[in-house]
Amino acid sequence: MTIPFPGATSVSILDVYSWEAPDGLPGGSPHLHTACTEGYVVVGGRGRVQTLDASGFRETPLHERSVVWFGPGVIHRLINDEDLRIVVVMQNNGLPEAGDAVLTFTAEVVGDNDRYAEWAKLTPGDEETSARQRQSRAVAGFTELRAQLDAEGPAALQRFYDAAARIVGPKVPRWRQAWRDGPMRAATATGEQLDALERGLADHLAAGRVNAQEPAPRFGMCGRLSTYSFALGS
Template sequence: MSGLPGGVSVSNLRVYDWPAPDGVGLAGSGSPHLHVVSSEAYVVLGGSGSVHTLGPAGFAVHPLQPGAIVSFGPGVVHRAVNDGDLEVLVLMSNAGLPEAGDAVLTFPASVLADPAAYRAAATLPGAGASDDDIAAAARRRRDLALEGYAQLGEAVDRVGAAAALKPLYDASTRIVRTLVPRWQDVWTRTVYAETETTAGALEGLIRGVGQHLARGSVSASQAAPMPRRYGMCGRLQTWPTSV
């Protein structure tokens, strides 16, 4: 299956219905996190809830009802809050990068300070683990992210959003640094390659040449969706891509 246009990935998200330690959400809550290079959008399919965001401009709550669309860019901490059966279609830029570690959870500062400790806390049990064991680990991970998120909120109250976020941004940069060469390879083969193709088509059109039109093609697939897995904010259903 070839990648979707523009290097976009699509997944179906059913937000966790695990009650949150801080009591936010009538049904539950996901794990607060940010993406270091990718943008994300929620298209609400069903249920109700909200997404809480924290960026340099401050904190905001965005209600989620069917038909609502909310998008946020790199560096914006976001937390999906489930008030009942919240289901979202998630669109991500830079397909392949979010799956390769582009997301950083808001763990406490002591965990974020050590990339090895961060990875140990963020990684779920692998093949051979039972679903119950993976779910328990995902819930512990969510609760640890909420612990750090509470600390982040206290820092925002003290020094403002921009200053409070800087240590998180610095830690996120350290955590992902060793992954970037792999990301560059994925991005060059997908998003950048498609951008170059578009640039060439535009250059041809401005000269009155449309040779790229004769190379048009169709890609179709009957590939079944992958089994649901435990993501940052809930149970994710994804589809295989070429990256």
């Protein structure tokens, strides 16, 4: 029997891109998550994460053993100053993989769902070239958003949030099933286990098993990923 990963989360190992963006800073493609909290556990190197939220622009240093996390709506851009490697923890296993992230392309692109989808995808067989292009385009939009946030305050972000909601809206019915099969099921199972233990019953303990996986590499938004496929339950 396959045991779900703890808390219906998912983890991956991220080696942040060292490619320079048009502004000269090496790193990933800025984006936000629409339904998931993300956490970083830095295991090597050093860098920064630049963020935009309703409170403004912020830059948080990253070094070995740093732990940083942020909720949906925080636009984040990883900067790789030296060999930055992170264990990424994502809430709601299944939703990030189903596309809850929205890249910070410029306003005219995020306002057009078809054009956004074309810019966001990676070209099979030429992933690195298209990932580099995606980074450049997302950084351009991030720079635009940062200037608008400085000038207008949170209203500038709200326009982007509204566009992001329109982009992901058609995917939500699939997300609901992933949420039911993963986080909701995990929380319900914990409640059932607590009920059983309170009655002095321990049958669920006999179902414990060990699970192990090897990583699968792929190009991500922020860097080269070592990914794992986590069961939602069985």
